Amino acid sequence: MVTKSGVSKRSQLIRNERRNSIGHLFVLFYKDFCEIEISILIWLVKQDFLNVFTLTFSCLPSDLEGAVRQSGEAAGLFVSSGGLRAIVELLIPQLQFLDDEGAQAELWELSRVFLESVIEETKCEKVKAVFPDAGAAALLEYRWKDASFKISSLSDRKPVDTADEIVVMVVPDYQMLENVEKIAAALSDDPPRPLIMWNPRLISEDVGVGFNVRKLRRYFLSTFTTVYSMRPLPSGAVFRAYPGLWKVFFDDKDRPGRYLLAKELISRPDAGDLEVSYLRK
Structure with missing residues (x-):
């Protein structure tokens, strides 16, 4: 028997069975x-x-070398996206005491890890590493004959060449701030070239440093973007890796050695932000 639509009842039954089967399978x-x-x-x-x-x-690195590599990746990503002035700060006690025996040697080796990470991220073959003094630069140039970057010092007559495409200053000191500013100004000329400062120590609270000088230093540093920051706290850490936000972590009491994310911010957290974050934990 054929229905008005021209479809037999048997055909309709077959179709219904198929629909039911498909629905059942789903x-x-x-x-x-x-x-x-x-x-x-x-x-x-x-x-x-x-x-x-x-x-x-949470992106927190598991060790110091991991943090250094991660900071190089963040700096390289910033430069590759068109950024020109970057600061990387690893505010870790292990890197702060440069006068301790063996500390400088470890610091230089970590700086090489950073430089190689930047090169790997940017694929740039013309990177210049500028070290704080001529002695360190000469020693490292002798030791690192296979380095994929060039080496100079802030005390050189011409620390940066026109052929240098990315310049990395390794722990520039506040005593050499004038040289740092000259290099930064030179790199700003057309075409502008990226400048990365790795663990700069350009701020001094010495009594002999006047207020106006400190103000100028802080203004100069404000022209840079902090692309990576790792700052341990007594019960947590402040962290930022470009292009991510600033993050505040606190210790997980239930899991020693682990951290929990307390807050994310667009800009660097101040004392008030940290206090609120830890009160809410």
């Missing part, structure tokens, strides 16, 4: 998928994978 698939998804989630919790994921997602 329900079974969705049910199985949900069960699988829940099973995976339970397994992840049992394996403590979610805790590891939370720590990894």
